[in-house]
Amino acid sequence: xxxxxxxxxxxxxxxxxxxxxxxxxxxxxxxxxxxxxxxxxxxxxxxxxxxxxxxxxxxxxxxxxxxxxxxxxxxxxxxxxxxxxxxxxxxxxxxxxxxxxxxxxxxxxxxxxxxxxxxxxxxxxxxxxxxxxxxxxxxxxxxxxxxxxxxxxxxxxxxxxxxxxxxxxxxxxxxxxxxxxxxxxxxxxxxxxxxxxxxxxxxxxxxxxxxxxxxxxxxxxxxxxxxxxxxxxxxxxxxxxxxxxxxxxxxxxxxxxxxxxxxxxxxxxxxxxxxxxxxxxxxxxxxxxxxxxxxxxx
Amino acid sequence: xxxxxxxxxxxxxxxxxxxxxxxxxxxxxxxxxxxxxxxxxxxxxxxxxxxxxxxxxxxxxxxxxxxxxxxxxxxxxxxxxxxxxxxxxxxxxxxxxxxxxxxxxxxxxxxxxxxxxxxxxxxxxxxxxxxxxxxxxxxxxxxxxxxxxxxxxxxxxxxxxxxxxxxxxxxxxxxxxxxxxxxxxxxxxxxxxxxxxxxxxxxxxxxxxxxxxxxxxxxxxxxxxxxxxxxxxxxxxxxxxxxxxxxxxxxxxxxxxxxxxxxxxxxxxxxxxxxxxxxxxxxxx
Numbered sequence: 001x002x003x004x005x006x007x008x009x010x011x012x013x014x015x016x017x018x019x020x021x022x023x024x025x026x027x028x029x030x031x032x033x034x035x036x037x038x039x040x041x042x043x044x045x046x047x048x049x050x051x052x053x054x055x056x057x058x059x060x061x062x063x064x065x066x067x068x069x070x071x072x073x074x075x076x077x078x079x080x081x082x083x084x085x086x087x088x089x090x091x092x093x094x095x096x097x098x099x100x101x102x103x104x105x106x107x108x109x110x111x112x113x114x115x116x117x118x119x120x121x122x123x124x125x126x127x128x129x130x131x132x133x134x135x136x137x138x139x140x141x142x143x144x145x146x147x148x149x150x151x152x153x154x155x156x157x158x159x160x161x162x163x164x165x166x167x168x169x170x171x172x173x174x175x176x177x178x179x180x181x182x183x184x185x186x187x188x189x190x191x192x193x194x195x196x197x198x199x200x201x202x203x204x205x206x207x208x209x210x211x212x213x214x215x216x217x218x219x220x221x222x223x224x225x226x227x228x229x230x231x232x233x234x235x236x237x238x239x240x241x242x243x244x245x246x247x248x249x250x251x252x253x254x255x256x257x258x259x260x261x262x263x264x265x266x267x268x269x270x271x272x273x274x275x276x277x278x279x280x281x282x283x284x285x286x287x288x289x290x291x292x293x294x295x296x297x298x
Numbered sequence: 299x300x301x302x303x304x305x306x307x308x309x310x311x312x313x314x315x316x317x318x319x320x321x322x323x324x325x326x327x328x329x330x331x332x333x334x335x336x337x338x339x340x341x342x343x344x345x346x347x348x349x350x351x352x353x354x355x356x357x358x359x360x361x362x363x364x365x366x367x368x369x370x371x372x373x374x375x376x377x378x379x380x381x382x383x384x385x386x387x388x389x390x391x392x393x394x395x396x397x398x399x400x401x402x403x404x405x406x407x408x409x410x411x412x413x414x415x416x417x418x419x420x421x422x423x424x425x426x427x428x429x430x431x432x433x434x435x436x437x438x439x440x441x442x443x444x445x446x447x448x449x450x451x452x453x454x455x456x457x458x459x460x461x462x463x464x465x466x467x468x469x470x471x472x473x474x475x476x477x478x479x480x481x482x483x484x485x486x487x488x489x490x491x492x493x494x495x496x497x498x499x500x501x502x503x504x505x506x507x508x509x510x511x512x513x514x515x516x517x518x519x520x521x522x523x524x525x526x527x528x529x530x531x532x533x534x535x536x537x538x539x540x541x542x543x544x545x546x547x548x549x550x551x552x553x554x555x556x557x558x559x560x561x562x563x564x565x566x567x568x569x570x571x572x573x574x575x576x577x578x579x580x581x582x583x
Contacts, residue, residue, distance in 0.1 A: 008400035015393050016386070092386075099384040102351055104401050105373040295352050 009106065009114035010122060013088075020123050023080065024073070024130035028137070031069070035138050039145040063162040065142070066135045070170040073131040074177060075238070080127075081119045081178055085188040086204045088115050089291060090195050098294060108292045112189070116284055119185060124174040131174075132167055176267055180237055183276040186283035187211075193290035233272055299326035302448055302480050303348055306357040310343050310504075317343045318354070318504045325497070327447075328477050332495035333484040334570075336578055340504040341484040342381055342452050348482075349378055349450065361448060374403060377446040381453040381484070383433050387426035391419055391436065402444060410443035416465075430457045438466060442474060449474065452484045463490065470494070492570045500577045507577045519573050520551045522563035531562045538576040550576050 014020065092098040101111060143157045178185060191207040214227050267273055303325040310318040318340045325331055335341050346352040350365030350372060358365055363372050385394070391414070398405045417435050419428060428436065434457040441449060455463045467490060475481065483491050498515050500508035510518065524532050529547040533540065539550035549563070550572050556565050
């Protein structure tokens, strides 16, 4: 598989899903809109308008805004990738376009590979770009509004070091998170290849019901809770994201990394990540096999 | 001539239903094959087996490869237009051309644009906004713009009006058939391909009922318009088909010499539709 073909396959995914940008645009517009409405209401009805801003050295407000929005975007990102993996191989059978995709010289491995690459890397990057754009727009309006009201928080809002390091931190989170959740996401992909359009079973339904049944049946039948423990461990990074949003680490100006980077880098030293990666690869290989076996139903 | 497609005892089952049974064919390079049969005869299934899109029992080699294992390599030299619309409707025409250009080594964007310029399809149009006929035209333009060794068309003109159909077949004859490329045309619109095909494969109930070159088919079948009062003599010679035309009887014979038949009637040009009807009425067992 050469690079040009692989790039064309990824571009096709972007075209199909409108560059994955539409929901982010809607979310961003809503956030900006409600942000502006909130500021206007405060300015109109509060006679003693006062904004408390964190200490600009330890907790720069702009960076906190980035982190807050990052949490929202990050959690939605995971749901979006899960939904993408759950539908991508199912949809092509539903609209019968898989006959066309199979009539071009591209292997099932390359097709599924391009979808995995899109889910794990392209969607997070697109999301990150949308997040940064939204954060900057909101920050600009916030700064403008506070200036008009006679406050000067530009230094705290726009501390460049903290904004850059926070942006890079969020990029790292957005790229690491899907890798950590790869076994679960690949399971969704497998369900997408598995569910039959003929009986119209929703792949998302199947992807959720089977683990839920496992969660219930394992303690009942085996008396163990291995699957539940594994899931709890898998969802640890979500706790990490929420913790860093509400208890941000101390920031240093300049391009030095915030402490939390190390937490994310530590994920790569966790054996769970590599075992999860292996399970994800097995599920992906099974999805390739099922796509290969897909037949047009009479 | 080298054989491009070869099947041996190819069988396809859906659960307990046998859709193709012991199909053994060989298609030579440069031939134009008419794969004819009534609806549900197994034409599309056979094509999809040949292309590796369906699993099967028995043997099949297409362009020297096992189609089930090497579908993607096979498709480098094969173009397939299926009988049902399957183009991804969320793409625009422009995006589809760009995509094909990046993916298919034998696809010519300029050729595709040349074909599309003869239609009313605009590059900026999303596929879901095109009519069924336009989608067929687009898919055929993609097929004709791909310089493949093997072109497989499954009911290619369904959805096209008469003028477009004529234009399409003209393009196939003038632009595509160069004696080296091989065409397999599956259709039940026999009149359209009658003067085009060099080899005929008739399929009915999943079995091959006729597999011969056009020349030998025309030699093998004779159509006779009975002289007044001689219909009974001809009937005694076991015709494969008989029909009344303006008060006179026309018989179709298989494997009889024209000289023998000329004593009882006027020998006429045999039409493929008559052969088709006779072959499909025949009990496949």
